[in-house]
Structures are given as C-alpha cells and as structure tokens.
Amino acid sequence: MEVQSNGALHYQLGGWAPPLGIEYVVDLMAAFVATVVTGVALLVIIAIRRMAAQEMPQRTGSFYGLVGLLLTGLTGMVVTGDLFNLFVFLEIASLASYALVFTGGPQAMMAGFRYLILGTVGGSFYLLGVGFLYFSTGSLNMADVSARLVGLEDSRAVLAGAVFIFVGLGLKMALFPLHLWLPDAYNHAPSSVNSLIAPIMTKVAAYAMLRMFLNVFPPGYLDSVVPLAPVLVGLGLVGVVAGSAAAMVQHDVRRMLAHSSVSQLALIAVGIGLATPLAAAAALLHVMNHAVMKACLFLVAANVRYRTGDSSIDGFAGLGKRMPVTMGAFTVTAIAMVGVPPTAGFFSKWYLAQAGIDAGNWAVVAVVLLSSLMTGVYMLRIVERAYFAPSPVGEPGLPEGPTGKGLSTATRQATATEAAIDMVAPVVILAAAAVGLGLANAAVLTHVLLPAVGG
C-alpha cells in the first residue's frame, strides 16, 4: 500500500549507489508477489507445526531454520533490483529447499538428489546468462542493464545471455519439458515441506521470468529478435495439457497435485509469453490465485496424511463425513481450480482467454478452457471418493500395523476425524480466500496488477 501511494521503494545496500552497489527495488509488482508469498507462507507454517513435529521429532530446530532461509531467499529474489543478487537469493532458497526435501528420509534421497542436480543446473544457467549480460553491458543492476541493452540488439552475447537466463529460470519454474524434477521431489518430501515449497517456490521463479520479460530486456526484443516469448507460450500450452493429463492418471494425491502445479505454472508461463499488459496481469493474478489454492490443497493432503497415514486417492474414501470441514474446503478449492465463477481460478483463465483473443492466438483460448475440464476430471475423483465411497472398515484385532505407528492404515482411515484447529483453520481461510479473491479480483486487477505491468 505504501508503494501504491508513494511509488517504488529503493534501498541501497550499504549505501553504495548502483551500478556498483546492490539496490533493492520494491515496485508494485514486487510488493504484490512478496505479499502473496509471505501471506501464504504464514498460513502454511501455522498449519504444519504439528506435522513437522511428528515427521522430524529431533530436528524441528533445524527445520525452522531452513524454513527461515527459504523465505529469506524467496523474498530476497522478489525485492532485489540486481541480477547477480537475484542469483544469490535464488541459491539460498534452492539450497534450503534441497535440504528440506532431504528431511524426507531415505526414499527422498534419489528424488532429492535429482532435484539438487537439476536445480543447480538451472541456477547455473541463469548465472551464465547474467554473466553474458554483464559482459555486454558492464552492469548488474536491472534498471541499468535494461537501459544499456537498448542499442545492443544485434549482439550475440546478449542473445546467448537471454537464452541461458530463459532456460535457467524455465527449469526453476518447472516449464515443460524441464519439469520432471517436480513431481518426484514433491512426492517424497515430507508433507510439511511440500505444503510450504509447492505453492511459492516455482512462483517466485515465474516472477523472475516475468521481470526479465518486462523490465530487463528491451520491449519487443524477446519477441522479434530472440523469439523466446512465442517459445514460452508454446511450451506453456504443451505443459498445461501434459500436466493435466499426467495428473489424471495418478494414484497418489501428492503426485497428482504436483503434476497439476506443472499445468497451472504453464498457464502463468503462457501469460508471461503473450507479453501484453492484460496477459502479464493475468499471469500475476494466477500467481496469487494458484499459490492460495495449491497451498490449501497440499495442506488438505497433509491433514489427511496426518490423520490416516495415507496419501493415496483411494484413501479419501468416506472422508466427507469424517473430516467434513477439511473436505468442504477441499471441494471449494477444487471448484476454484476448475475455474467456476466467481472463484479466483476462473478469473485468471478469464483474463488469459481474453488476452489470447486479443492476440489472435486461439490455441491459448482453447487450451486455457480445456484445462478447466481436465482439472475437473482429476479433482472430481477425490470429491467423489470423499463423499460417495464407503469408508474402509478398520481391523480391530491388530495392535501393530505395517506403518509401524501402532495402527494399520485401514483402521486409521476408518477412525480418522478432523485434524486440530490450527491445522484446519488455515485450510478454511485459504479456501475462503479462493472465493473472496475471485469476487474482489477486479479491484486487484485495476488497482494493483495493471498499473504494475504498465497497462
């Protein structure tokens, strides 16, 4: 709000002026994304407290330390105005997230290792790209670089820089086909970690990508000189369909949500790639909407796993009766994901479709709307199971079960009830936000997002 009234905030680290010093710039777009990231993180952290205590009993101290580092990294990425500084914060956040994924224990090793390698590759590509830009312009400050790039459209170094940055950030935001690390990482990490990383980490990478498109490279450069914008749109469209299709065939709810995230992030990529103010605003709107919705969904999955020890889709049978508040919130959020008005998810797609129509790109319109239907398929399965499938019958005579927690999974499923209030309340708040943000979306769009992208 301060940014709205007073204009962008600038801070120079150590009093060193740019281009030598590191400058932090909080303009409307950065303020918006930072608010979303920290707001969602707050709700998630409240909700995962008990789960974290259960999943890693001896190491909660280091867990919260890593969480703090993660948030520092992510927020730093959002508020920095310096290209190299962004890399530093990107690495801080990534390293924290690798460590958090590894807390999942032995099964997380392979997936976490792959995540680490691919993530480092992504970060390194970004760094290489920044290197090329530094080499060509002599500066690392974003505003400065963008001014200096204006005459340099023919430079091969700048072209290489653009492509490296694109691939690096694309990997970090799970753009098709660089997304394969995501489902595995989210599957094997502990639920508490998932719920935190999934909604916000890739979003910040998407924000960085948008920043490059809007504020660093000269307008039109990424369209006509190096056609990265159309490539982004194309890969995004494929990612939407591929992610949704993969989500439809999963048996584990966490993997399903991970593939769904790939699909939704691809929608954001399409918005960034279309490069019009409305498209970019739609992308930012979806950053917020998806963060809220995915946080809610992952928290529901976490709550269910906390109570039943199981995260398979079949394990949702009968939960509509026994965990009514949690499943109610899930249903509302599922409807929001499908994109039924007046929920938030509808409006991201609404503006994206309009942007597609404006650009004459009918593939965008078709894919955006098709994604609603595909989302309906994979979300509906869970709603159906929860409300219409009969609950499993517990096995009374078994004191020790395969999960080793004293009761078999089936018995826990049969007797599960709502999780504690501090786990359920954030879920409800996020679900309510999925509707409330939808109703209020015009205000957000006109007062925050469109001015932020210069529309």
Place this chain on the structure above:
Amino acid sequence: MADVESVRPLLAVLAPVAGALLVALSSRWPNLREAWTLLTTVVTVALVASLLSSVTSGQTVSTTLFELSPGVDIALRADAAGMIFGLLASSLWVAASVYSIGYMRGLNESNQTRFYVAFALSIAAAIGVAFAANLLTFVLFYEMLTLMTYPLVTHRGTPEAIKAGRKYLAYTLSGGVALIAATAWIVSLDVDPTFRAGGILDGVTDSATLWSLFALLTLGIGVKAAVMPLHSWLPSAMVAPTPVSALLHAVAVVKAGAFGFVRVMGFVFGAALLVDMGAWQVLAGFAGVTLITGSILALRIDNLKRRLAYSTISHLSYIVLGTALLGPVGWTGALLHMVAHGVTKITLFFCAGAIHARTHKENVSELNGIGRQMPITMGAFALASLGMAGIPPFMMFGSKWLLGVGAMEIDQPVLLALYLVSGVLNAAYLFPIVLRAWRPSSTPLRYSEASWFMVAPLSVTAALALLLGIFPDMGFKFYTLAAAVGDAVGVTP
C-alpha cells in the same frame, strides 16, 4: 424503459441461500428443518412476486453490485422475461418442497439435509440466472446451477447415480466452457455484455466472428436445454430422487437452458441479426429435429421417468424453436410454453414419484390398474396428459397455438406441422398410460394413495395446468409478461 434500483432482486437470490444455511444448521431436528425449507420457499416467491407490479407497468428493477471484471459488474435486473422464469421456479419450488417432504420421508431416504440444502442453493442459482443483467453474471449463476444440482443427481450414491453425475458434469461443464469462451470474446470485442432487447452485437460486422459466437453460445446453452445431440445427460439424470427430476430437470435446470436461448437469441443477437445471418434456420433445424425425435423416442421407453425425460427434451425444443421464430407471437408462445410445460410436466413427475414411493413401481408395463389404487394421482396424471397433448382449454394448448401462429407468421408451415405431429405423439406416449391405469389388474388392488404431502401438490399443479389455460393472466400475469417480451424482442418480418 425506466429502471428502478432496488435491493429486492438480490434479496430474492439470497433468500434461498439463507434458507439453506438454516436448514444445514437444523439437521438434527427434521421437523424444524422442513419448516425452514417451507418458510424459505414462501419468502422467496413473495420477494420475486413483489417485483411483479413494477415490471408489468413497464419498468425494470435492478440491483448493481460491484465490479467483477473491469467494465462488467455483477448485476441483477428483473425484466419481463426474467420475471417469467423467476416466478415459475420460485412458485413451483413451494409445491416441490411440500412434495419432497412426503417423498423423502416416504422412502426413508438418507442424507436428507444435504438434499434440502442443495435444493435451496439450486433455486438461488436459478433465480440468479433469471435476473442476471449481463452475460458474465448469467454465466456465473449458470455454472453455480450446475454445481448445486450435482449433489442432487448423485444423491443416492449408487454406482449408477455416480456415473450419471459424472456424465451430467461432463456435459454441463463443457457447455459452460463454451459459454465462457463466447463471453470472453464478446467482452474483448469491447461490447457491453449487458442484455438488451434487440441484441448487443450490432457493432460486430465480421461474419466469421458472429457465426463462431453463435456456435459457442448455442453449444453452451444447448446442453442444459437438451438440444440434440447434447441431450443424453437428461435421461441419465433421472436416477435422482423424483423431486429433483420434477423441479430441476423439468423446470429449473432445463428451463434455465431454454431461458438461455431466450436471452441469447433475443437479448444478445436479436431477431434482426439472426435474420441477416440466416442463423435462425440453423437453430430451427436442430430444434425441429429434437422436437420430433424426442417424442418418437418416448414412445417405446418403459421406464416412466425416462419416458417423461424424452418428452421434456422434445418440449424444450418447442421453446427453442419458438425463439427462432422471430416474430412477436412466436416469442410470446415460447415464453408461455416455458410456464405451461413447467406446470404440466411437474405434475407428471410428481405422479411418477408418488407411484414409486407408494408401490416401488417404475415402469409403465407394471402400472396395470394403478388407477384404482391411486385415483387422485392418476386423475392428475390424466389431466396433465390431456394438457400435454394440447387439448383446449389446457394451458399447453394456448402456448402451442401461439407457437403455431408464430410459425405461420414467418411463413413456415413445416414448423407448424412439426408442432402438430408432436402433439399427436404426446398423446400417443401418454394416453396409453392413463388407459392402462384403469385396466383390470392381475391382483386386486385396494385404495392406497400416496401421502397428502405428495398428493396435494400434484393436484394443485394439475389444476393450474388447466386453470392457467382458461385464465392465463391469473395470479402472476404470465400472459402479460410473455406478450411484453414478444413485443420487445420480436421482429415482424
């Protein structure tokens, strides 16, 4: 046309929502819960009816809420067309609620609270559809209607019900997607999506754009209006409890689709544009085929509710065809048919449900002699059947007469012939049921009517099917409203 700002259209939409909340909170006290439902129905119809005097004197009553998308508000506006649908849905809800109590308790159905809550929310959505002032608000409530009726379709939780629910969602959400695409397109063309009699697309000249919009919009609303080939969700949805089939799938949901055609053909495209494009012939073609095919298919179906479902499919296309007839008389007939068919068909469904609740019989072939067992029910069924066949002075005769005149108005005797043939077919698939009911049966049957909760509403609606034919302006002034729409929208060629 003068427009008055008032909160009453919004209240009419919110009253059922408030009722749903009260019902949800009373689940442990069934009698209190039922009382809340009945009270809500009465309050809702009173709120809707309170708008009648303003609208019949030529005004419209609106509530404008906040901006939902830049340049487009959530807005409700009660005009003549909206009043017809709103009054139909809310007044028949009173009857359906009384009926539901008898049916649900008679069959000792489970999850009754969920049923009443979803029912109330569906009616709220239907009234929202009726009073939507622009395409975006319309789409909002249209999709809400889909969602709120889904738990009613899958209510019994049997595998068949779940499958029917999936099919229902697949069809209706796909239609919704087409609607959303069309609306997004219209907004991006900088056209104000507020409904206006005579159309809003006069600024659009590109023929490809117009035809694409036509295709998308008709696909979108054609699903709920059960225009072939988008109709097959409706017979499957008959797996729901009969109050659902009666009110929602004979009145609220399907009439929302038909009403959608009223809005799109009359208030988005406009008759003049449809003539220019030649689009009305395409619509007339699909509607005409549906009209006849629905009736033909109904002839051989044994399951009573499914037979009535195909009859509904046929009659919805009476209305859709009416909106393609372009002239004022045709439009008046189409809107009047919405009411006539609603009242008459709900009677037939009420009877089918009463029979099922009392005897567990579902098929026509099992109904020998049922008239002796349930004379009031079958009497109402007989009356309604006469109405469906278009026998004067039932209301269905009046609306069919106007539709026929409308067809001649635009010089299309083929369409008149279609209406006449279908009328005969109606008799052919309904009269045999009545005759069967008074045939001697193999086992002697004693008098054993369904509960008064069911018999009273069906008698009332059967009587209305007759009385509204003799006095079409009785009560809610349906004829005046329909004629007003016809005059506003119809274009004499």
